[in-house]
Amino acid sequence: MKLAEALNARKELEARLTRLEERLHASARVQEGLEPDESPDALYAMLEKAAAALVEIVSRISRTNVETVVEGRILADWIAERDVSWRRLRVLQSALRAAAPSYDRHGGPGSVRSVTTFSTARRHAELDALALRINAIDARIQQANWETELL
Structure with a gap:
């Protein structure tokens, strides 16, 4: 199995756990004298099986990321850099939105004027460079995911 296929399997297992949670909620309480649509015990058994499969696939993905x-x-370092870069990108975007001028409809001659405290041009350039870096890293990761056999 390729690493990319394992990542898809992990996503499917996580979705399965979410669906099982919803089904357990629906079966948790019923009107006195009625039976739930699904057996909570059967749902718990399915939950345990899916959770065990998820532990196995996540462990194998982690081992593969460290060994590749x-x-x-190593692939784990590329993933860490990409994830932190995404976080930095979101922070920069947020800061640039906060620095954007806002217009007070009630501002008159006596109103307080605000100014930006940093170079937005420099931060926009940094944002653009960071986005390019993220794309390059992600391309490396995606290629490796499809070329690498799961350990």
Whole structure:
């Protein structure tokens, strides 16, 4: 199985756990004298089976990410850099939105004027460079996912 296929399997198992949770909620309480549509015990058994499969696939994905080297770095390091870069990108975007001028409809001659405290041009350039870096890293990761056998 390729790493990319395992990632898809992980996503499907996580979705299955969510659906089982919803089904357990629906079967948790019924009107006195009635039976639930589904047996809670059967649902718990399915939950345990899906959870065990998820532990297995997540462990194998993690081992593969640590053992796979892409351009001199382990895949886990590329993933960490991409994830942190995404977080930095969102922070920069948020800061740039906060720095954007807002217009007070009631502002008159006596109103207080606000100014931006940093160079938005420099931060926009940083944002653009970061987005390009994320795309390049993600391309490496995606390629490795489809070329790498799951351990």
